[in-house]
Amino acid sequence: xxxxxxxxxxxxxxxxxxxxxxxxxxxxxxxxxxxxxxxxxxxxxxxxxxxxxxxxxxxxxxxxxxxxxxxxxxxxxxxxxxxxxxxxxxxxxxxxxxxxxxxxxxxxxxxxxxxxxxxxxxxxxxxxxxxxxxxxxxxxxxxxxxxxxxxxxxxxxxxxxxxxxxxxxxxxxxxxxxxxxxxxxxxxxxxxxxxxxxxxxxxxxxxxxxxxxxxxxxxxxxxxxxxxxxxxxxxxxxxxxxxxxxxxxx
Amino acid sequence: xxxxxxxxxxxxxxxxxxxxxxxxxxxxxxxxxxxxxxxxxxxxxxxxxxxxxxxxxxxxxxxxxxxxxxxxxxxxxxxxxxxxxxxxxxxxxxxxxxxxxxxxxxxxxxxxxxxxxxxxxxxxxxxxxxxxxxxxxxxxxxxxxxxxxxxxxxxxxxxxxxxxxxxxxxxxxxxxxxxxxxxxxxxxxxxxxxxxxxxxxxxxxxxxxxxxxxxxxxxxxxxxxxxxxxxxxxxxxxxxxxxxxxxxxxxxxxxxxxxxxxxxxxxxxxxxxxxxxxxxxxxxxxxxxxxxxxxxxxxxxxxxxxxxxxxxxxxxxxx
Numbered sequence: 001x002x003x004x005x006x007x008x009x010x011x012x013x014x015x016x017x018x019x020x021x022x023x024x025x026x027x028x029x030x031x032x033x034x035x036x037x038x039x040x041x042x043x044x045x046x047x048x049x050x051x052x053x054x055x056x057x058x059x060x061x062x063x064x065x066x067x068x069x070x071x072x073x074x075x076x077x078x079x080x081x082x083x084x085x086x087x088x089x090x091x092x093x094x095x096x097x098x099x100x101x102x103x104x105x106x107x108x109x110x111x112x113x114x115x116x117x118x119x120x121x122x123x124x125x126x127x128x129x130x131x132x133x134x135x136x137x138x139x140x141x142x143x144x145x146x147x148x149x150x151x152x153x154x155x156x157x158x159x160x161x162x163x164x165x166x167x168x169x170x171x172x173x174x175x176x177x178x179x180x181x182x183x184x185x186x187x188x189x190x191x192x193x194x195x196x197x198x199x200x201x202x203x204x205x206x207x208x209x210x211x212x213x214x215x216x217x218x219x220x221x222x223x224x225x226x227x228x229x230x231x232x233x234x235x236x237x238x239x240x241x242x243x244x245x246x247x248x249x250x
Numbered sequence: 251x252x253x254x255x256x257x258x259x260x261x262x263x264x265x266x267x268x269x270x271x272x273x274x275x276x277x278x279x280x281x282x283x284x285x286x287x288x289x290x291x292x293x294x295x296x297x298x299x300x301x302x303x304x305x306x307x308x309x310x311x312x313x314x315x316x317x318x319x320x321x322x323x324x325x326x327x328x329x330x331x332x333x334x335x336x337x338x339x340x341x342x343x344x345x346x347x348x349x350x351x352x353x354x355x356x357x358x359x360x361x362x363x364x365x366x367x368x369x370x371x372x373x374x375x376x377x378x379x380x381x382x383x384x385x386x387x388x389x390x391x392x393x394x395x396x397x398x399x400x401x402x403x404x405x406x407x408x409x410x411x412x413x414x415x416x417x418x419x420x421x422x423x424x425x426x427x428x429x430x431x432x433x434x435x436x437x438x439x440x441x442x443x444x445x446x447x448x449x450x451x452x453x454x455x456x457x458x459x460x461x462x463x464x465x466x467x468x469x470x471x472x473x474x475x476x477x478x479x480x481x482x483x484x485x486x487x488x489x490x491x492x493x494x495x496x497x498x499x500x501x502x503x504x505x506x507x508x509x510x511x512x513x514x515x516x517x518x519x520x521x522x523x524x525x526x527x528x529x530x531x532x533x534x535x536x537x538x539x540x541x542x543x544x545x546x547x548x549x550x551x552x553x554x555x556x557x558x559x560x561x562x563x564x565x566x567x568x569x
Binding site for chain 2: 081089091
């Protein structure tokens with residue numbers, strides 16, 4: 001049984017075919033990487049999974065339920081959480097507040113006018129746990145907008161995690177990061193995958209990260225699936241090498 | 251550090267309330283009069299209601315005077331035709347403004363940014379023209395007259411809020427305190443935090459599972475209820491409801507008060523209203539072009555202190 005199944009999905013913008021007939025199946029507990037040259041349609045593909053874009057053809061099935069027509073916020077409610085290529089956080093709130101909001105929403109309190117003392121305590125504890133897991137405890141009361149890019153990224157990932165998702169979608173988690181930050185984020189993702197057995201799909205450009213983390217890799221080029229397999233198979237694939245060297249894939 | 255911060259907040263809060271409670275004692279010696287304080291409270295509450303949306307949900311309504319005006323007409327009509335009760339008038343005024351907001355809000359919240367502001371203006375103007383044209387009910391251009399606020403009747407005793415301006419000031423302060431408390435309570439709630447989330451980053455809020463349109467609608471409706479209440483108080487203050495109170499220039503004044511005072515702070519709009527009202531009172535006796543001076547001040551604040559007057563005071567005290 002697959003947790004996520006994307007069936008023959010396509011997206012066209014006017015005459016431009018961004019994604020054409022791509023399928024993907026992800027098992028529970030799997031970490032899947034999506035790679036491909038710039039303009040391959042990775043982010044468009046990702047946006048259709050998370051509900052940011054409606055596909056022009058094909059369907060998305062999550063946990064045996066067809067979610068193709070489900071609005072984005074409802075996909076979150078059934079267990080799909082995502083991060084963005086350009087970090088999306090609440091810059092003028094503290095790290096603690098950034099994490100508290102998803103914790104409250106996931107616990108079903110988004111419309112509550114107040115919380116009981118017990119509930120408030122539980123929520124504080126969950127937030128403290130997330131802070132500790134990400135190593136952000138010392139920066140908890142600083143505004144996220146003032147933190148380094150790496151810490152902002154970590155905050156965004158923890159916000160997604162605060163929703164207790166069954167599927168975590170990460171769009172280029174190490175984009176624009178230095179070596180140390182890349183290493184830290186990679187370790188964080190690895191811990192989430194190995195220790196919590198979380199199912200993760202990520203887009204990534206940094207091949208060190210991809211080959212370090214992924215169970216399986218899917219390669220997109222010009223909107224189509226070029227190859228799919230284990231990191232070893234992908235490394236040996238001539239079509240993939242050709243695509244990355246800029247030659248015609250034929 | 252957190253405790254010290256909270257202690258300072260408490261002191262500031264206590265200071266604000268002592269200042270408000272003693273208005274009838276310090277305002278007249280400074281050359282003002284108590285009714286000026288009442289006006290500040292009423293318009294301040296309206297500016298705080300606009301800011302509930304602008305500063306805390308991040309959406310700009312340029313038509314909130316509509317719900318203010320509806321509150322005023324609701325209170326006036328209630329006193330004139332239904333029953334001689336000030337509290338009933340306040341209740342009905344608030345309901346009229348709030349329910350109109352709830353209804354129109356369903357259409358308004360689908361738009362964002364400039365379009366949101368335009369749609370709010372358009373709906374606001376609809377009410378202006380209705381009040382302007384329907385003279386038989388609303389008094390048209392002359393406004394709604396022929397009612398006055400009634401004493402508060404508690405059975406055993408009653409309080410005269412009509413001729414005793416100090417009593418009326420304290421009555422308005424009491425109403426203001428309740429509304430401010432409710433507003434503060436909502437902003438500290440989990441729902442209030444989703445409003446901040448939408449202000450900060452709508453896309454992130456949506457992908458945390460928050461149905462953004464529905465939450466903006468709730469915030470919009472709540473702010474219209476506050477607005478309707480402020481409008482009803484305004485009708486009691488003047489014993490008069492004016493179609494100009496529905497006009498979008500009035501909405502602009504409220505936005506100006508909020509921005510001038512500081513839209514990221516809870517009390518900023520009250521300070522903005524105080525500056526606006528006092529300047530208006532003082533300058534309009536000197537020149538008919540008083541609005542130009544308020545405008546210059548507004549531009550200066552926006553250019554040099556984008557966080558508003560209260561934002562500057564805060565920065566200074568933290569440095």
